[in-house]
Amino acid sequence: MPALLSAGLAARIVELGEGGRAFGQDPPPSAKPVLHARLRRNLDDVTEDAAHWAFRAIAAEHPIAALTRLRKACVAAGLTSDAPKRRLFILRNDEWSGGKRTREAVTAFEQAGGRRLSVDEADLRILAALRDLLAEDPPNLQAWLVDRRPTQDVKVLAEALGDVWSDPEPRVPAPEPRPEAPVADGVPSLVVGRAVEGGDAPVRVALEALRRHTAIFAGSGSGKTVLIRRLVEECALQGVSAIVLDPNNDLARLGEAWPEPPAYWEEGDAERAARYLEGTDVVIWTPGRAAGRPLTFQPLPDFAGVAGDPDEYAEAVESAVAAIVPRVKLDARTTRAQLGQAVLRETVRHYGRRPGTATLKGLADLLAELPEGVSELGNAQRIAADLAEALRAAMVNDPLFGGQGTPVDPGVLLTPPPGKRARISVISLVGLPGDEQRQGFVNRLQMALFAWIKRNPAGERPLGGLFVMDEAQTFAPSGSMTACTRSTLALASQARKYGLGLVFATQAPKGLHNRIPGNAATQFFGMLNSPIQIEAAKEMARAKGSGVGDIAQLRTGQFYAAVEGAPFVKVRAPMCLSRHPRSPLASEEVIARAARNAG
Template sequence: MTLAGPGLDDERRNALQAVHFNSAVAPDDVWSPLAHHVPELHGPVAAELARAVASAARKPRSTPIGVVLRGERGVGKTHLLGWLRQEAQARGGWFFLLKLLDDSSFWAGAVHGAISGLNREGDQLGAMLDALAKATGHTDESRLRLRGTIPISREYLDELVDRVRELDPQVALECQDTLRALVLYRARGRPSEVGHRFLALEDGGIDEADRAEWGFHLRSRSAQLVLGDLSRIFALTGPVVMAVDQIDSVITQRPGASGLADRLADGLMRLREETRRTVLVVACLPRSWELLAERSVNSAASRFAVLDLRTAMPSAGVAEAIVQRHLGALYAEEGFAPPHPTWPVARAAFDGAEVAHSTPRRLLQRVEEHVRWCLAHDVEAELRDFAADRGEGPAPEPDAGGLAELDERFARACEAADVASPLDPAREDELVPGLLSAALRCYAVEHGGDLVLDQPPGRKPALHARLRLTLDEASEDEVWWSFRAIAHGHSTAVLARLRSACLEAGVFGGTGKRRLVVLRGTPFSGGPRTAKAVGELVAAGGEVLPLTAEDLRVFSALRELVAQAPAGLLAWLAARTPASRTPLLRRVLPPVGAGRAGSDHSSGQDEPVWPEQEYEEPIRALPDVPQQQWPSPRWPERGWPAAEPTRLAGNLFTPRPGAPDPFQPDSGWNDAPAAHDATITLGADATTGRPFTLPLVLLRKHVAVFAGTGSGKTVLLRRLVEEAALHGVSSILLDTNNDLARLGDAWPSPPEGWSPGDADRAHRYLSGTDVVVWTPGRESGRPLVLDPLPDFGAVRADPDEFRGAVDAAVAGLLPKIALSGRRLVHGRAVLTEALAAFAGRGGRDVAEFAAFLHDLPEGASTMRDAVRLAAEMADSLHAAIITDPLFGGSGHRLDPGELLRPPPGARARVSVISCVGLPTDGQRQAFAHQLQQALFAWVRRNPAGDRPLGGLLVLDEAQTFAPSRGEVVSSASTRLLAAQARKYGLGVVFATQAPKGLHNSVTGNTATQFFGRLTAPAQFQAALDLAAARGGRVDDVSRLNAGRFYGATEGTGFTKLSLPMCLSHHPQGALTEVEVLARARP
């Protein structure tokens, strides 16, 4: 029975929505932290498992008896494996989850599962290598190299094998190739690819050159031997648990396959016999183990102990604890304190007869059904009887106004989506899983039924997402849809990713219930091995499809909405079905309303309803198909928006009557955009003459230039800005030394140091670039005055970012307020609360805020002396408006859009902000802080989207704005840009003569670094340390000539470069103040 109560308030609605959305994610993933474990549920079984692990820990050379966890679906078998993982790791041991994906690749699937878990919870591989290095007496540096913290080389691999030989000669002799592969796999970059190929690709393995370079005896090793090696190597440092949790699904896929039981049983028996110090645990249904035990060639009884998991609930208290801890973990993530621990389930409900016969899974499913009912009816009600009929009835019609509001939020989020970064091979493992997870969660909510999403993958995942549909609860028969993006261009890397994805997805079982979608927007290579692999994928029912810009925009918007969980989201998803209407999911998954699965489904019923062909033709699997047309991304036009952000063209759905259409087509931009693969050239290798090129998109990840006076630093900065402008990218430069204001001046004659073609490039740059010099603090030039408060409207919907904007604004206002000591602490608190209240009402003008402080409304601050302090601060702000020309003077208001927006006919704008009117560091820091605040708010509203790069900000003497020691007013905003600006397409160039003086979080966020001449001993040593941290050496940096730099970017080592002269006039000597002001005047 459900007793209806009052309507849900926002806090409780958000909490229940968190429960509902998380129910679409598999709750019992082995690798998830067990926040809801209840020891009393299976106490005796857990104790037996703990004893088995403890015995293996005490006996390093033992072969423990195997363990079978036998129980019906939903009793907690997989959850108990998760507990066992934590138990083994707590005892200094290791845990592997082996994958039995079909009946024909037992060993390959088992190895694949083991490798997939190496980088999951606890970083087992790094921890094991560190423990092994410590046990064999390695130095601290060697330990760091072996666990991948700093680059590895062949000599350290050889040394490890030699030292393991002293520890265990047989393991060193027989397992050394696998040991080398494990060390390489834990490393970064190309060595990791080599290690993965050896471990995962028994048919082909590594290249001959890689074999020789890293000291392998053989290019490949069979999967069966690799798995045995893993057990023996890890057992050198602790007990090992190898768990198997997929037998039932393999048997269900091929119920009549001859010899299947023999093959699976034989594999399990051999696995137990060939491992050392390893507890083999098999979790399965009773009927599955009976089949294996009765029909296997070898005797299973003597090799495995069977532990039965009870189906009945031990007690009402255990049932209550299960619900309480499950809900409590979800509520804690939301910061929600429920009325009582099991809300919205009444405690009396656990005394009902139905509870005693429920499995943990069924109990939680019933709670989820009740939560769904509460949300659908927007009613706060408690479940009082688990056996009672829900009495759902039709859900009320969604409010048209609420739909329209979410339509608008969704449209704005689509506009702001970054659709370039997820297609970057270096970032696909970081970004694609989150996007697919959000989309598939929403699809599961839109679709209903027994759809479950796998937990997010770990580092180096085989798949980026998987959705499961339960066909039969009793036999655990499921349909899987698996997704894997592969944007990498190297054929060997592609092959490794493709093979791992196929194994994890289980596509070669031949049943049609395992589908893999490979997401790729460009053709695969024409190599025979890749063509064969792709052909096999397609023959098994897999597909290769592009991840379109429309998909990415919608997925990104859904991720944002799910994270924010606004009121009415579930009703909006049901009404609009945005995930189901995307090109990708419309092509791959059943449409809403088709093939819904319920608890009464059995494996003998019809398969799910597959969608009709509503998608553009998929990318063909084999690269030699003559009629193939490869889709190429359409990059939006050059520059950032001239006024309002673009709206997403076209409609994804037709709104219900009464709700406005959230999308309107836009005519787009007129000028030609930079190509998505555009590069800029910054000099050439000083030895070989090979050009040093940077992908334009990589500048999103920021640049650091470390160089002293006379090094050519200014030339490098100018050439970087000029090359970006030739691709239509605008820049803002903070000029502290009067040597950047000539960026619009032409050379009187071609200078020495130009490369061939630079004369033409200079002409195109000067004719197509609008260079504007701004002079804050000098009205006789082109004055620029501050907007001390940012546009809070851009971040008001996000509590964390709103608070960050308030804190940053307070940091900028405090220097204008003469408070010290205890009054400063209290004043900051009052200012923070008052500004939050002011911004929450839509305010953003500093004069209005001063008036707001002067007459502080009741409730705007909780501080006892708030009114008095606010009045004092109001007077100080008013005085600053009168006396500080930047704070309240005349001139152009600081508008990042104007600084970046080229006039008609120009390709790009270069805004040089001269500091001639900002003579002190404090003034420059205050101005930079306001500029960076405004710029960050602006790029959030106007992200680069599909463009490779939206704009550049160049900070010369960057240590002034983010010093390594102490805090200045601009520190927080500078670090914010370094950490966050890349998401919106803004690149930042940090230039300094003092690398030791620049905050390490800024340096650590730069993917591209240049080192020029540095002669001060402290700065020279700092440069050596920074380069060493990236695995490079710049030993002669103190002796470099002008125009010579060391350069490195993502994925490359340091190269000594010779730089060409800049395209704009750069004579000896900086401009005078008079000359700067003359160039600035309109």
């Protein structure tokens, strides 16, 4: 389908003659595309404003597979109700499933302006002929296309591109009571504070600049947590979801309203807080605590959703094998390991075809009593029985591996439900009391997040999501390697090009790996008390060509802010929009909130 649509759009552009100069289309997609084609119309060369017509064919009959493709297409197309210049057309002849989740997703898709179109055999014949013609490129083809205009007979293109000559209605921004708007000079941005000197002027950071990461160095009582919260809240107001690690129970109230407006709110903050709370889905997750809302790592994918596609099924099998192999000590190059991998691969391939939900326990049970014919290798049943014991031992030693709870899926953590602008997934670490447990969990989370963002890049959106790491020195310390140091540094150096912004916060700048500040274009320095940490902060500031001489005398809520290459400015950070009392929640309260949230 991508090749057919590309041919149809290319011919359509030629048919428009001189008018076609304003149009272009995306390059050919990858082997597993989220979108099959996209036509763009340039509206303004200066601002690079453009209108988009995106296309995705979904033939999958399985409800989960169809739903997954629909959701991914909506994200990739940037389809929202307040973006009339972005359109998405789903090509599907079958009706959607009647399931609740599918109905909700289809309703949100249609309310945002998406349309489902049918494709008949006549359309496919014309598109195939155009594909072949364009590949052959005979003489006078362009003149023939302009004269004959064959795409006018392609009903699906006629329906989708009927208004190709009309300009989409401009977006009307909601009135803001504050003097500064969230967009400065046409660039989406957010206010991170007001200058302490120089007339109380707002200090902004472009939303896209957060792709290049943020570092916050500030001690206890500095207002660091308030700054983190306001960054997350302001991003949510602009439709950017976040995953927030909460090691100290300071961030579990991100979805709670202030009982009374706080004294330090500015004009308009009450209205912003109401919009934030109304449009943001805040979810608390509690890995390691079944009484809350636990997260687990499930190595077995949804085999049923890809069973009808041999390539996708094979990819799912390989993904499962890759996740299990290191847990059962088969990641060596010995003959024993290679035989074990072969039996495991054959068993997973067989198990995925069985009816019902695939679970790690079910796979272990199958390995323990391997049926005849699953593997042709000699001693396959003995090898499988040993694998079953190793797999069960891995599940006992690590309850997060294949245990009970919601499988870790960054798509779930970052995708808001219908009717919400953004989702904030607060991952409480109360169920992982030791540093090693937390580091192991964060390592796997970051690897999953890195893989997901590579498959689902932000594209033309200024920012695709935030990953917030408080007490960052625990996960990427200086001078030693932890289980998650490598994945943290990989994210810091690579995630920006896919549109994921990282926020590193720490009370101990000297204790943080030195590659983290170097990868953070936006930096905040708040009050520090320890002489060692103060000197470390001053050295970092000097590396950016600025000074923070009175950092020990800063008041609560005051920071030196360096926004993407600009010199440091002393700012007063705004109060957060959600409730933040002096004392954090107790662990039991966090778990109770997560449980209520799950219900």
